[in-house]
Amino acid sequence: MTTLRPGRLPAPPDVPTPPAPAAGGGHARPNKPLAQRVWRGRSEDPRWARPAFLAMLLVVALAYLWNLSASGYANSFYSAAVQAGSQSWKAFFFGSLDAANAITVDKPPATLWPMALSVRIFGLGSWAVLVPQVLMGVATAGVLYAAVRRRFNAPAGLIAMAAFALTPVAALMFRFNNPDALLALLMTVTVHCVLRAMENGRTKWLVWAGFAVGFAFLSKTLQAFLILPPLAVLYAVFAPVSVRKRFGQLGLSALAMVVAGGWWVAIVELWPASSRPYIGGSQNNSFLELTFGYNGLGRINGDETGSVQGGGGGGGRSGGQWGETGIGRMFNSEIGGQISWLLPAALILLAAGVWLTWKARRTDTARAAFLAWGGSLLMTAVVFSFMAGIFHQYYTVALAPYTAALVGMGATVLWEERARWRARGALGVTVAVTALWSYVLLGRTADYLPWLRWAVLVGGLAGAAGLLLAPRLGRRLALAAVGASFVAALAGPTAYTLSTLNTGHQGSIVTAGPSGADSMGGPGGGRGGPGGMGGAMRPPGQGNQQGGGMGRPPTGGQGAGPTGQQGQGQGGNQQNGRQPGVMPGTGTPPGTGTAPGTGTSPGTAPGGMGEGGTPGGGGMGGLLNGSSVSAEAEKLLEKNAADYTWAAAAIGSQNAASYQLATGDPVMAIGGFNGSDPSPTLSRFKEYVEDGRIHYFIVGGMGGGGGNSGTSSRISSWVEGNFKEVTVGSATFYDLTRPKSGE
Secondary structure: OOOOOHHHOOOOOOOOOOOOOOOOOOOOOOOOOHHHHHHHOOOOOOOOHHHHHHHHHHHHHHHHHOOHHHHOOOOHHHHHHHHHHHHOHHHHHHOEOOOOOOEEOOOOOOOHHHHHHHHHHHOOOHHHHHHHHHHHHHHHHHHHHHHHHHHOOHHHHHHHHHHHHOOHHHHHHOOOOOOHHHHHHHHHHHHHHHHHHHHHOOHHHHHHHHHHHHHHHHHHHHHHHOOHHHHHHHHHHHOOOOHHHHHHHHHHHHHHHHHHHHHHHHHHHHOOHHHOOEOOOOOOOOHHHHHHHHHHHHHHHOOOOOOOOOOOOOOOOOOHHHOOOOOOHHHOOOOHHHHHHHHHHHHHHHHHHHHHOOOOOOOOHHHHHHHHHHHHHHHHHHHHHHOOOOOOHHHHHHHHHHHHHHHHHHHHHHHHOOOOHHHHHHHHHHHHHHHHHHHHHHHOOOOOOOOHHHHHHHHHHHHHHHHHOHHHOOHHHHHHHHHHHHHHHHHHHHHHHHHHHOOOEOOOOOOOOOOOOOOOHHHHHOEOOOOOOOOOOOOOOOOOOOOOOOOOOHHHOOOOOOOOOOOOOOOOOOOOOOOOOOOOOOOOOOOOOOOOOOOOOOOOOHHHOOHHHOOOOOOOOOOOOOOOOOHHHHHHHHOOHHHOOEEEEEEOHHHHHHHHHHHOOOEEEEOOOOOOOOOOOHHHHHHHHHOOOEEEEEEEEOOOOOOOOHHHHHHHHHHHHHEEEEEEOOEEEEEEEEEHHHO
């Protein structure tokens, strides 16, 4: 068996080449104008390569910007923190939920920084919040192209870009304000830098990889470290330098990682707790506890103190309320439609790439590329498959760049080697398996484009047969087989991606694709279409959007809050007795969401229940999304708000975020995201009230999932027993400046 022949592919970077130009010259000719160099690209590339790449970037940008405002404030939890960071540099640094710095979000703040800067420049609005995420998606596509094209060729890079951009969960998360967008970008940069270091053993690229991982830690903590083991082993074994130098370089990279991620952690841990916000998500006001507990090992073993279940979540094969765990998790009815369209192809092409390069010399960069992207994919997928703690479908966006790279590299390598029947066979099997799997996935949403699954199946099998017979076919028929194969492989994810782009998504738990694309139904869907969640937060002045069913803007009162939640309130410690398959914090089985446009009265949750299951509350604020804020409630909170540190206080971050976004004034989130953080204590809350720093207390909200959630309950009881109730429309507040004894 022969290995890849250098003549079949562009010469790898570690093959001797003519002397490089002077410093700064690179491959481009320094005497040419910048515009010409940008348009032409590398001299060894075909003339069409760079224009095609730039056109692809433009298409990705325009597609991801399409209908962007339909998502409103997206996840109001993070949007409120972005707003706070745009008003206060202290809130910006710590990632505080409010500008008065009561409590932080339950993640490090790096992902908030670009959005907060955007809002500082352009003002608060949907586009200002979400465009930075879109730009991260475009940047990820660009880095992916650069990494794949560098060792293989331009077609491989373009295929990788297309496969990435058309992954449904990527189209979702690079238009959403969760931390996963920045994480995916930085993980792609990390792999690219490691592969650059693998070319000639230059230390600087490994150091840059360490910086990328360290900064990714400041986006989503320990998830950034998932790809470190395969990449470190890869460099230690295959780098083109001495063993001693390899381990020294890995040490420098680790040092860079610690510096890039540790500086912020050190400042936070050394900063006096009395003069900084409480660390949201922790039980002891410690970022290190948050990192290794709720956001760390707790995600693996399910023991997450302070989460919606209060620790000891219990995973096993059943996975508890976060879905079934096991080797098939990435392909099941909850996850499959988000990410798995090309996963079988990526795994087959990974095996084929390793097979083709098996006998190459130790430092072969083609094999290194397959092992780097493949190792990152396998490591992340295995952890996701077996983690027993909190797991959401959108986490799988981390797999999208790795999958896309393997598809681009593997497809082009096998096509280059098509004269060998084994290569043709592997390519044909890849296309056939991809078409069959798309047929299965499309069958899970049988009412959505029912003809497409059959077209994909027939086209894919025909394309696979054509690839097997390619040497016997003429050029045109062979190219037709290639075209049919690509169309069949990408038609399914493209359809789901277009549905995602055309639909608004709000709340904490969102999914891509058409309604029913995951078995989590309404609460899991997080979008305002059938089976989704209406009534999510919208920027002021925005009305209904297509595909949204999202009710009215905060300034005029919204439609229903997250739907399908009547039956079990979220107040206090009411978390037990959950039915199998019921989303945390809800009392309704999946798929029971309210149809678009069927909102209840402003500020009232479905079934006549206010937030937290309290009649007459301020809206269904809680775990999934924020409350609905009526114009009357907004006016009440804005009156004399400048005289107070916090215009109001509310149980749970989502509830507080809704009112803060509507009014623009700080609202204290009692108990953090789940209402379970011991912040503030009852005694501290009493001090704030006595000092006249909080004006109103908002009834209802997320009551917490265990741990110290009794703090929220005690504060609620004390307020209800001592202050005058104020009803505005269907919303209920307590005026903390008017004690009952003074009536």
